[in-house]
Amino acid sequence: MATLNEYFIKNGGRNLTLDERWPLGDNTGKVFGEITARLHFDFEAYAQYISFYVPSMEELELPEAFALRDIPRLLKAPSERAQVTMGLGEEQTDGKDLIFTGQVYLYSERPVKAEHKARLLQEAAAIGHRLTFRSVEYMNERNKYEKPLAFISHDSRDKKAIAEPLALQLQRMMCPVWFDQYSLRVGDSLRGSIEKGLQECPKCILILTPNFLNNNGWTKVEYDSIFTRELVERQRVILPVWHNVTPEDVYKYSPILADRFGARWSEGVEETARKLLLAIEAPA
Structure with missing residues (x-):
């Protein structure tokens, strides 16, 4: 919501x-x-x-x-x-x-x-x-008529530099997203709200950075949940955004994830959001 x-x-x-x-x-x-x-x-x-x-x-x-x-x-x-x-x-x-x-x-x-x-x-x-x-x-x-089209999974250290600008740009392009800063209210269950977002959003944007790959906390839990959802639903849900990571880095984290074509944050927030929107709106 x-x-x-x-x-x-x-x-x-x-x-x-x-x-x-x-x-x-x-x-x-x-x-x-x-x-x-x-x-x-x-x-x-x-x-x-x-x-x-x-x-x-x-x-x-x-x-x-x-x-x-x-x-x-x-x-x-x-x-x-x-x-x-x-x-x-x-x-x-x-x-x-x-x-x-x-x-x-x-x-x-x-x-x-x-x-x-x-x-x-x-x-x-x-x-x-x-x-x-x-x-x-x-x-x-x-909220009765609008649901987020994508969940943004990110390390908190990448929030200001990457996650927030990307969320704002997607909003400007009329693409509602689940982003903790806007989607969580005081008193909400953190785990319950995140699980609901992961289950209901058609796509999940993973912001793959050194911080994300070295985080064994929430981002790892989110990735495991999304990967399990892909297996159960037999659909491609994950949309990666790569920044300052190599294929070798991602392969060590998840061999399957390394095979996914992703947007490059180095191309700028507008181009990154444009490519993600095309993937989000593509027919299933």
């Missing part, structure tokens, strides 16, 4: 975006949480729109109000802090020239109370903004 944060990342992923992170705290320096602000550039529609991800912050009654207050600053970003362009030559368009539609999506882990919604909607409408609230109900409704 996808999380609200996962839907925030995936929605609008086909457009270029400019992201900022805004910490919220008090005057003593205590930080309650961090809002993710995203300005979307739809060059085909010549339009801009905004989305915010607001984690649960118990100390703040309505953190969404802080996000909406700083919309003017976010809209200035393409002119003041980062240039965003699309196209070549005479067809090149500058992101700052796109028209802001006024559409703002609020992804709130803690549902906004009805009375607060009414107030924010009224305030936003007065300045030409249209708010769409998305929270637990939205996430649950989407």
Whole structure:
């Protein structure tokens, strides 16, 4: 099942975006949480729109109000802090020239109370903004119809450099994945959630690195489970991604795995994700 944060990342992923992170705290320096602000550039529609991800912050009654207050600053970003362009030559368009539609999506882990919604909607409408609230109900409704297409198995030491960028890129390509950072919630059974993901996802992406091959913990358990599933179902489930490992290294880990053609992380995250998506969407 996808999380609200996962839907925030995936929605609008086909457009270029400019992201900022805004910490919220008090005057003593205590930080309650961090809002993710995203300005979307739809060059085909010549339009801009905004989305915010607001984690649960118990100390703040309505953190969404802080996000909406700083919309003017976010809209200035393409002119003041980062240039965003699309196209070549005479067809090149500058992101700052796109028209802001006024559409703002609020992804709130803690549902906004009805009375607060009414107030924010009224305030936003007065300045030409249209708010769409998305929270637990939205996430649950989407989860009824969407299931992850691939499980990403990786060593935790490779999370930031490889697993997370790959998961994000696949999400942008409208390919839902099971990735622990987005698919696990506080209180979930780690073993139960992983086993469910391994059983239900049509494919499993193995990020084969020296860290993975030398890990005799969770990654070894995951690989053994996936390999057993292949034997039982008589289907090819494993999609390897190789990085800084040789055929000899992989052969020592698993002779059968060494025979599998894999994507090369050295080709870049976009090309790696493209090849994996082709394999994921290929007829069984």
